[in-house]
Amino acid sequence: MKNVREDIFFDKNPWKSGSVTLTTSNRGFLQALWDFFCSLKLAIFLLIMLATTSIIGTVIPQGTPPPEYLQTISDGKYKIYQALGFFDMYHSWWFILLLYLFTVNIVACSIKRLPRVWKVISEPTLVMDDSFEKTLGLTHDFKMNGDAASLRDKMTAFLKGEFAEPVVTEREGEFHLFAQKTPYSRLGVYVVHLSIIVIFIGALLGSFFGYKAYVNIVEGTGTSVVYSRSGQKPIELGFTVRCEDFAVTFYDTGAPKEFKSLLTVIDGGQVVVDKRPIIVNDPLTYKGITFYQSSYGPAGEGGLYHFTVRERKGGAPVKLSLHPGERTLLPDGSSMQGLEAAQEVSQFVPQFRGAAARIEVTPKGGGEPQAFIVFQNYPEFDAQRGADLIFTYDGSDEKMFTGLQVAKDPGVWVVWTGCSLMVIGCCMAFFMSHKRVWIRVRKGHVTLGGSANKNQPGFQLAFDALVDKLKQQ
């Protein structure tokens, strides 16, 4: 049970520790400051403050809040939020200050306690005298035949076989055996605390020496400049990334299935990465810079829509190509305009697959224009409209652009190291305990004592088993 604490690790009053016996008021102040930063009360206060203030940023939009949002709050509120840094609160001075205080708190508290814990590990109590015996929760007395030396050897072999190799000390004709298991588990807590500092260091490294950026690349073109996500500052990559091709595929339901770009990296005139496909969960890393598939869209330049038009009464079909929005004359004197096109319609019209275009036909000599959709995969569809002219869509060669997130973060490995330490430390702190067994050997008399710093009920079972085994000997 954890709530049974070992007093050697705790001041009687952990947050009001340190008897201030220093003479000058200056040193008294420093001592008070040190005590303040060592206190667990401060730790709990900071944890709860961090938890509650963090809520603000999940309710108020962060970064540049959208204009619709700003219209919903009053001018006064806006000014207050702005002044308190609520629109970027996780980077506001007071939140960062909380994090620094938190860090100082952990460091101070650990520095204060670590030496004491280290002492328990490195200088264990080897001798169980009568007064120490009284502090132990678990003890057992045996009468045993034999002189002290032979009992000592017997007990040494017993502990070695059943528990752990003991250290033997002789004092006043008595022998004291001490054995322990996993003393280092006491350091688990400090491993966790250290891991938090390591993660902070990793995060700082990333923010000083790394960047987050984005870039849009039109199919068939390349770039060596990306733009920082905060402030659109251009950043030179030092090499060129080309997007050879971009493709989206869809499920039958119309939901997107995969976004895929083919990327080529050219460094110093040399192709170093050739047409590597990247998809949403499979980025490309080159020279510590990683490119992530994040968005896409029509490049909106140079694309042509292609159509075939035939007359219902017969005759040769006519092929037409036009730019988005462009108007062209048709064989019967009416005119058409390509309004928009999509590579995949299933997301808009779930019954259909493939590419489609929306066009508008204006009858000869003016009149009410008619807008409708024609599909690439269903050439006969437009015949059902019943008009004299039947249109089919032959696709477009409009280019797409691929939107890439670009990130460089030299601190990320430090962060992962910290995370691993945290998990290891948690397991040490929660699931391992420092178990100790003492045996005192007098002539014809053996006393067993034990303690564990965690999970006492579990240790009691182990201790009782040890006593039973000893009885059988």
Added chain:
Amino acid sequence: MTSSMLFNIATFSYLISMLAFFTFLAVKSKHVGLAGSLASYFGFIVHTAAILLRWKESYDMGMGHAPLSNLYESVVFFAWTIILIFGIIDLKYKYRVVGAFVVPFALLGMAWAQLGMESGIQPLVPALQSNWLLYHVITCFLGYAAFAVACGISIMYLIKAGKEDSAGTTQAGGIISMFPSIKILDDLNYKAIIIGFPLLTLGIITGAAWANYAWGTYWSWDPKETWSLIVWFIYAAFLHARFTRGWVGKKAAVLSIVGFAATIFCYLGVNLLLSGLHSYGGGG
């Protein structure tokens, strides 16, 4: 037999289990308590089979993925993890009554999922197509479930402590007398949280690793991330509170309940009330 029928059987078993546990509190018959546990174990086996079958069904439909991709699937999985953690506590520590305060959480989840939610199998959007989804969701939900169990135990603690206070120093009688002693409840609360805390820690870490792998930022203060951190802070405060005087017992129980309320908000509230990266998955 479809997975949806199996889910209904599991839900029904949890209902039986809960009723048995309530009866157990009233009549104090060991057999009724055992029946409660057995019903929940039976439900758990059927529930497990149902999840596996749904997994297979998604492959039969040509969009194979683990059943952890939308709100329905996550609630069903959450209920499963709650019963799992309860089972561990029941078998290891033999405090059966805890079931009366924990099985209802699982039943509530299952009933809500089965009656009130769209249960169709949907294909995975590109953002979710990663093995990290599996690691992340499983660790998070095991953590959440441990916190649910801790919350149930804390409610028992407060009921029992309240009754004992008003009854002076004497042991409270009636239904409450079936509860473990407040010292044991306090300890069980701690035990459930030390199972949950490392799991939540792993859940946050796998989430960060995934975000870094998919978007290049391991932490972006997205509302879901932030709320998981809030939950983590609360339980860290709980762990440290045990070392400070005056913060054990009732205050610790309250902190554990507040922690679970924050957990539920992190899981559901963020998706339903706030917006962010996770909103597409409807829980994950």
